[in-house]
């Protein structure tokens with residue numbers, strides 16, 4: 313462990329160690345979430361058959377005919393759920409070389425006229441008609457991951473010297489699972505899998521790297537400005553902090569910048585973004601644990617340095633800030649399903 317906080321590797325936590333010494337496990341967890349913002353989780357408790365079923369599904373999912381993929385495209389969903397083709401996303405000013413399917417918890421639409429529009433982000437998934445097994449595999453995985461993630465949030469609270477249920481009331485039903493393929497890249501112009509970013513769409517991210525260990529790609533930026541490789545270690549997940557959690561902890565736990573380089577082999581990955589409650593307000597997010605974290609981060613109060621679109625933005629709830637992000641990134645769907653907000657959100661920055 314580097315004393316100056318500039319980590320040069322990502323800590324590996326074995327969740328079976330909790331039984332041997334919970335205090336030691338929590339100390340290691342604390343180091344990972346305060347100094348690094350990333351960790352590998354071994355023995356995280358997801359059923360192995362569910363991981364295998366999902367991993368085995370990926371090549372077939374992406375091999376579907378273009379026409380079928382486009383028949384379930386994200387741009388045709390008011391909930392921003394479905395398929396996005398290669399080169400349809402821009403991160404840090406450059407086009408990302410990846411294609412993806414986005415799924416949520418399987419839900420019927422709950423939004424009703426008069427209710428906040430961000431509630432419309434919740435709704436049914438779009439599944440490819442010719443892979444009928446996909447629905448069960450994906451739904452089982454999302455349910456298991458949501459359960460393990462809330463178990464993890466209890467440990468995080470304990471590691472931060474808080475009552476174990478502290479973070480549970482902030483959780484929402486807006487979990488998102490992205491199934492991602494980075495095509496092989498042979499030219500520098502194709503090498504950005506996804507550009508440098510902090511995760512903004514959830515509370516925490518739980519990533520399954522679904523290609524063999526020799527297929528590299530994910531990298532994390534340390535405090536000295538060096539990119540650290542995060543290779544796939546079989547039977548682990550990579551867990552990292554999202555921006556909402558940085559806000560709630562006043563910067564004690566940081567959302568660490570990361571990116572993916574596309575390389576000579578195609579790569580599959582499956583990030584799960586643990587959802588935040590849509591009606592969470594800025595005041596609640598920043599104020600709830602202020603006393604505790606002021607103490608945690610000392611006189612210099614790192615909280616003042618938290619940079620978050622949610623805090624900076626004009627909108628008061630997490631849900632509205634998320635809806636704005638979605639509309640701005642997926643303009644076709646934004647214009648079609650949210651005409652009353654489209655112009656405002658496009659022009660308010």
Ligand SMILES: O=C(O)CCC(=O)C(=O)O
Nearest residue numbers: 492506511530572581583
């Ligand atoms: O594919 C990966 O390994 C990471 C993807 C990622 O960072 C993201 O989608 O936010």
Ligand SMILES: [Fe+2]
Nearest residue numbers: 509510511570
């Ligand atoms: Fe990310």
